[in-house]
Amino acid sequence: MIAEAKKQIIKETVPVLEEHGTEITTVFYKRMFEAHPELLDIFNKTNQKVGDQPKALAMTVLAAARHIEDIETIVPAVMGIAHKHRALDVKPEHYPIVGKYLLEGIREVLGEAATPEIIDAWGEYYGKIADVFIGIEKEMYENAAWDGFKPFIVKKKENVTPDIVRFTVDSDDVDKSFTPGQYITVKVKPEGYGNTALRHYSICSNDAADGIRFAVKREAIKGKEGVVSNYMHDAIEEGDALFMSAPAGDFKVEEDHDKLLFIAGGVGATPVMAMAEEAVAKGKDVKYVYSCINEDHQPFKDQMADIREKGADLKVKFSETEGFLNRTDFTGSEDRQIYICGSMGFMGTMMKELKEMGVEESRIHFEPFGPKMSLGA
Numbered sequence: 609m610i611a612e613a614k615k616q617i618i619k620e621t622v623p624v625l626e627e628h629g630t631e632i633t634t635v636f637y638k639r640m641f642e643a644h645p646e647l648l649d650i651f652n653k654t655n656q657k658v659g660d661q662p663k664a665l666a667m668t669v670l671a672a673a674r675h676i677e678d679i680e681t682i683v684p685a686v687m688g689i690a691h692k693h694r695a696l697d698v699k700p701e702h703y704p705i706v707g708k709y710l711l712e713g714i715r716e717v718l719g720e721a722a723t724p725e726i727i728d729a730w731g732e733y734y735g736k737i738a739d740v741f742i743g744i745e746k747e748m749y750e751n752a753a754w755d756g757f758k759p760f761i762v763k764k765k766e767n768v769t770p771d772i773v774r775f776t777v778d779s780d781d782v783d784k785s786f787t788p789g790q791y792i793t794v795k796v797k798p799e800g801y802g803n804t805a806l807r808h809y810s811i812c813s814n815d816a817a818d819g820i821r822f823a824v825k826r827e828a829i830k831g832k833e834g835v836v837s838n839y840m841h842d843a844i845e846e847g848d849a850l851f852m853s854a855p856a857g858d859f860k861v862e863e864d865h866d867k868l869l870f871i872a873g874g875v876g877a878t879p880v881m882a883m884a885e886e887a888v889a890k891g892k893d894v895k896y897v898y899s900c901i902n903e904d905h906q907p908f909k910d911q912m913a914d915i916r917e918k919g920a921d922l923k924v925k926f927s928e929t930e931g932f933l934n935r936t937d938f939t940g941s942e943d944r945q946i947y948i949c950g951s952m953g954f955m956g957t958m959m960k961e962l963k964e965m966g967v968e969e970s971r972i973h974f975e976p977f978g979p980k981m982s983l984g985a
């Protein structure tokens with residue numbers, strides 16, 4: 609239990625810290641990596657540069673202050689983050705390091721106002737949040753299909769669009785079971801990158817008889833080129849070994865959801881493809897609306913044709929010629945549970961459209977590509 613006086617200090621200082629979230633994050637990251645350069649083998653250098661992930665971490669600690677009276681209530685909200693931590697092999701001993709430098713960020717931003725009482729209260733409070741994460745992650749480590757990173761052999765590498773590659777990887781040494789909607793995490797060391805890099809890629813098929821299939825989009829936007837996605841496209845070939853941690857993630861179709869509407873845009877088709885295949889195999893009523901620029905950019909044509917043949921109501925809309933998805937594409941879905949996946953922009957537009965259609969939030973389930981908590985949730 610945190611003492612009442614300390615809780616009061618936390619509540620009073622949260623607004624000013626939230627206002628200076630970016631500054632805290634900058635100090636926190638800079639100092640942490642100066643002291644612990646080995647952590648650059650875990651953190652995503654691209655996201656750091658862009659600023660999404662560090663900000664998401666710091667803002668999550670601050671946002672959790674809303675639940676200071678009952679810290680355990682943050683558990684459901686942090687499950688997705690804990691899955692990512694488990695997939696990245698974040699361990700209990702890492703938490704005090706992050707805590708130390710986060711506190712330095714707070715101290716720096718508050719300047720002279722950072723009394724020992726304030727720093728002490730935030731230190732204790734961070735420890736409580738860290739304990740919640742460590743507890744959840746302990747259970748996830750115990751239940752993971754395998755420990756750490758294991759080598760898989762790339763059996764197949766296929767271009768499914770000009771910028772998406774589908775990999776099939778296999779290993780005889782591990783239990784390859786997973787839940788459609790989950791992702792695997794690869795550990796690679798691209799030449800010239802200087803560190804190992806870890807990246808999550810969604811599993812794109814329910815069928816793992818010949819190995820796990822996942823897809824990688826080449827990130828080629830100028831100034832934001834993805835070192836790792838380009839490396840996966842250009843350097844990893846059939847026959848190569850690829851180190852992967854066990855499937856993770858909590859995006860999945862609930863058992864008792866039998867009438868479904870999947871909505872996906874661009875590479876958001878990846879987890880949805882696995883989920884739709886699973887739902888069709890289970891005999892569920894599946895409607896799937898997919899949007900991409902044009903036919904060249906439509907991934908998984910073979911898998912889409914297969915679910916259509918097996919009864920799914922699949923609609924593919926090309927934005928170049930037919931415009932973006934809108935409510936007319938979702939008619940007849942009043943009693944369906946809705947699962948959405950795509951970029952942040954796509955998600956935002958779809959959520960707005962569904963809300964305006966009067967769809968209850970409880971029917972909408974989503975997975976954005978990018979740090980989820982930076983949505984401000």
Ligand code: HEM
Binds near residue numbers: 689806
């Ligand atoms: C990702 C929160 C501790 C390493 C994240 C994300 C959040 C977060 C919100 C973004 C999740 C997303 O992408 O949806 C926290 C909180 C922590 C904490 C509140 C403390 C209580 C740690 C520790 C480490 C760590 C101790 C390891 C040193 C990472 C890494 C990522 C991540 C590597 C993914 C970065 C990336 O690859 O983009 N964390 N985290 N976190 N966290 Fe934590």
